[in-house]
Amino acid sequence: MEKPQLIKNGKRLDGRSFDQLRPIKIVAGVVKNATGSAYLEWGANKIYAAVYGPTEALPKHTANPKQAVIKCRYSMAPFSSLEEHGRSGANRRATEISKVTKEVFENAIMIEKFPNSEIDIYIEVLQSDGGTRAAGITAAGVALADSGIPARDIPFAVSAGKANGEIILDLDKLEDNYSDADMPVAIYPNLGKVGLLQMDGSLTKEEFDKAIGMIKESGREISKIQKAAISEMYE
Amino acid sequence: MDVIIPGEKVSDKPERFQGTSVSNGSTYANVVGFYDKDRNMFVQLVGMWEPREGDIVVGQISSKRSRACYVDLNFPYKGEIQLRYEETRLSTGDVIEAEVRDFRKFEDEALVSLTRPKVLHGGMLVAVKPTKVPRILGKANTMIKQIAEGTGSSLVVGMNGMLWIKGGDMNLVEKLIREVEEKAHTNGLTDKIKQEIDAYKNPK
Amino acid sequence: MLIKTVSKEYVNELLLSDKRIDGRGLLDFRKLSIKTGIMPHAEGSALVELGNTRVIAGVKIDIGEPLRDKPDEGALMTGAELLPMASPKYEAGPPSPESVEFARVVDRGIRSAELVDMQSLFIEKEKVWMVFIDMYVMNADGNLFDAGSLASVAALLSARMPKLEGEEIIRTGNLHKLKTNGIVTSCTFGKIGDKLLLDTNGNEEEYASTRLTVANDEKYIRAMQKGLSGDMSIKEIQEMIDISADKSKELRSAIKRAVEE
Numbered sequence: 001m002e003k004p005q006l007i008k009n010g011k012r013l014d015g016r017s018f019d020q021l022r023p024i025k026i027v028a029g030v031v032k033n034a035t036g037s038a039y040l041e042w043g044a045n046k047i048y049a050a051v052y053g054p055t056e057a058l059p060k061h062t063a064n065p066k067q068a069v070i071k072c073r074y075s076m077a078p079f080s081s082l083e084e085h086g087r088s089g090a091n092r093r094a095t096e097i098s099k100v101t102k103e104v105f106e107n108a109i110m111i112e113k114f115p116n117s118e119i120d121i122y123i124e125v126l127q128s129d130g131g132t133r134a135a136g137i138t139a140a141g142v143a144l145a146d147s148g149i150p151a152r153d154i155p156f157a158v159s160a161g162k163a164n165g166e167i168i169l170d171l172d173k174l175e176d177n178y179s180d181a182d183m184p185v186a187i188y189p190n191l192g193k194v195g196l197l198q199m200d201g202s203l204t205k206e207e208f209d210k211a212i213g214m215i216k217e218s219g220r221e222i223s224k225i226q227k228a229a230i231s232e233m234y235e
Numbered sequence: 236m237d238v239i240i241p242g243e244k245v246s247d248k249p250e251r252f253q254g255t256s257v258s259n260g261s262t263y264a265n266v267v268g269f270y271d272k273d274r275n276m277f278v279q280l281v282g283m284w285e286p287r288e289g290d291i292v293v294g295q296i297s298s299k300r301s302r303a304c305y306v307d308l309n310f311p312y313k314g315e316i317q318l319r320y321e322e323t324r325l326s327t328g329d330v331i332e333a334e335v336r337d338f339r340k341f342e343d344e345a346l347v348s349l350t351r352p353k354v355l356h357g358g359m360l361v362a363v364k365p366t367k368v369p370r371i372l373g374k375a376n377t378m379i380k381q382i383a384e385g386t387g388s389s390l391v392v393g394m395n396g397m398l399w400i401k402g403g404d405m406n407l408v409e410k411l412i413r414e415v416e417e418k419a420h421t422n423g424l425t426d427k428i429k430q431e432i433d434a435y436k437n438p439k
Numbered sequence: 440m441l442i443k444t445v446s447k448e449y450v451n452e453l454l455l456s457d458k459r460i461d462g463r464g465l466l467d468f469r470k471l472s473i474k475t476g477i478m479p480h481a482e483g484s485a486l487v488e489l490g491n492t493r494v495i496a497g498v499k500i501d502i503g504e505p506l507r508d509k510p511d512e513g514a515l516m517t518g519a520e521l522l523p524m525a526s527p528k529y530e531a532g533p534p535s536p537e538s539v540e541f542a543r544v545v546d547r548g549i550r551s552a553e554l555v556d557m558q559s560l561f562i563e564k565e566k567v568w569m570v571f572i573d574m575y576v577m578n579a580d581g582n583l584f585d586a587g588s589l590a591s592v593a594a595l596l597s598a599r600m601p602k603l604e605g606e607e608i609i610r611t612g613n614l615h616k617l618k619t620n621g622i623v624t625s626c627t628f629g630k631i632g633d634k635l636l637l638d639t640n641g642n643e644e645e646y647a648s649t650r651l652t653v654a655n656d657e658k659y660i661r662a663m664q665k666g667l668s669g670d671m672s673i674k675e676i677q678e679m680i681d682i683s684a685d686k687s688k689e690l691r692s693a694i695k696r697a698v699e700e
Contacts, residue, residue, distance in 0.1 A: 031578050032580075033441070033525065033526050033578055033579065033580075034524060052527060078571065078573045079480070079484065079499045079573050080480060080481075083610075084499065085499035085569075122522065122523055122524035126497070126575065127478045127479070128480070129480075
């Protein structure tokens with residue numbers, strides 16, 4: 001299939017400007033059985049995140065005497081896409097996303113406080129429209145805050161990329177499929193540090209600088225929405 | 236109330252508030268809470284129990300060996316009751332209340348050492364957020380007394396966030412407890428709960 | 440640990456006077472809510488809340504090959520995920536026997552009632568529409584079977600039927616609905632001591648010795664499944680069949696309301 005024109009008259013196909021996020025809505029505390037949880041809608045993405053723990057690390061040989069063990073499962077429902085029925089079960093993509101997400105939270109959570117314990121993070125994508133790993137991390141950040149497990153910071157994530165020579169923020173599915181670069185990034189906003197960075201496609205150093213700047217700037221808005229979801233529980 | 240979430244600054248000075256840590260001379264939140272100016276303290280809205288000597292806990296015996304019982308406290312680490320010091324007969328599955336002797340973190344294991352266990356028969360166990368326990372108890376236990384007396388229930392409140400309820404209308408008790416848990420940070424809660432108990436006792 | 444654990448003693452004590460821990464009568468359902476169309480990427484979807492039990496069902500419709508023994512019909516496949524986020528008791532990994540039984544019991548009711556018009560899914564020789572139902576348990580507090588069945592049926596009844604334009608599948612825009620007939624629902628009972636309880640919650644389920652699911656539509660019993668290691672008398676089974684027929688009226692109208700909204 002021929003590459004569609006992703007940018008027309010200085011606007012993106014859905015009418016957004018280059019540095020504009022899709023609408024984001026987060027509700028905390030939605031999974032009653034979990035220690036902490038959140039439901040997030042980000043554009044057409046619909047994602048549940050839940051945190052359980054810390055509990056005794058099981059099986060025992062997985063325990064680490066220096067810190068809590070973080071386990072993470074990112075998974076996508078077979079009915080989540082507008083295209084065909086997905087095959088359920090672990091695949092290589094989900095396994096990789098689970099791993100890099102786990103690492104984001106190993107750094108955010110004060111794992112040194114809970115040796116020999118385990119904390120489980122679950123991210124379930126029920127509807128997907130591009131950028132689900134970033135949206136999943138953003139949702140899990142709210143679930144973490146809701147859980148009361150001590151954390152250094154609450155990460156947010158979003159991706160930036162390149163289409164028709166322009167650097168654009170928060171790629172949706174169509175943009176993701178046909179863009180010339182995609183770079184999902186997670187940031188700890190108060191520490192000002194990067195927790196996840198992936199990239200494919202082609203970017204010049206200048207384009208990278210522009211993309212990362214856009215991501216950092218958008219964090220103000222994303223963090224505000226994350227915080228509002230938590231504050232709403234105490235109104 | 237301005238909610239502070241983990242990572243946000245609580246104070247420009249280094250403070251030793253619970254649920255915070257100090258970095259580069261400033262104090263940052265590690266859990267959701269708010270800063271109480273009048274009392275100069277950080278109030279945690281969520282958080283985990285930190286075992287202290289003398290804390291009353293409620294839990295369920297998960298396993299028993301010849302010398303000790305291990306107790307699920309809804310906490311990352313098990314409670315341990317050394318049987319040679321205790322008179323009470325204990326079996327796996329029993330719900331108990333007990334007192335914390337100390338909390339020991341070793342290189343390869345951590346345990347909450349418990350003493351003076353008492354078996355709690357029947358009733359039900361409810362888990363609440365441990366940070367809400369002080370509000371559920373109320374000043375000088377006023378809130379919990381009001382609920383127990385108003386509903387005719389017996390209640391044991393564990394500092395670990397486990398509550399045992401028996402007798403009276405237990406559903407009503409659970410409902411009231413959940414209400415206090417959710418609205419712990421609001422004013423006039425004692426009166427509101429009193430009204431609900433009165434309405435239950437004297438239905439119009 | 441669970442957020443609430445009721446002792447067996449207390450459950451039994453209440454049952455002596457036909458009462459339940461959440462104040463219901465023995466044959467009452469918990470508060471039920473059904474919402475359809477919650478995941479618009481799927482051809483059909485529904486969220487069912489039965490007390491604290493939450494199940495989301497999604498329906499996808501794709502092109503595939505017919506089953507060898509039914510060359511002129513489409514195919515129906517039902518799956519279930521007991522998500523590890525739904526309960527501290529569930530673990531990630533391959534489907535457990537519990538989740539497979541759950542999916543198959545729901546599937547059996549829908550299949551036996553011929554709820555989906557399988558002939559309408561035929562396209563041409565060796566080419567048919569395949570209907571995938573996936574049930575996602577988001578929070579578990581007992582009686583997944585009835586909640587899952589309600590979610591699946593509501594999702595099917597509200598599903599849009601994709602169409603073929605040449606080789607391309609058109610999934611959005613002006614589409615017909617998936618062709619279905621009637622409504623099938625199930626009633627699941629747990630037996631504690633000698634009492635039969637409809638729609639057991641998570642705590643009651645712990646103490647049930649036996650479970651019976653009866654699925655029916657307006658006319659017939661369409662599927663049954665006895666579960667757990669206890670037993671029940673034929674008279675008890677007959678009683679549950681009668682109750683199920685009666686209770687299914689309110690379930691059918693709940694589905695109708697949700698689909699029409």
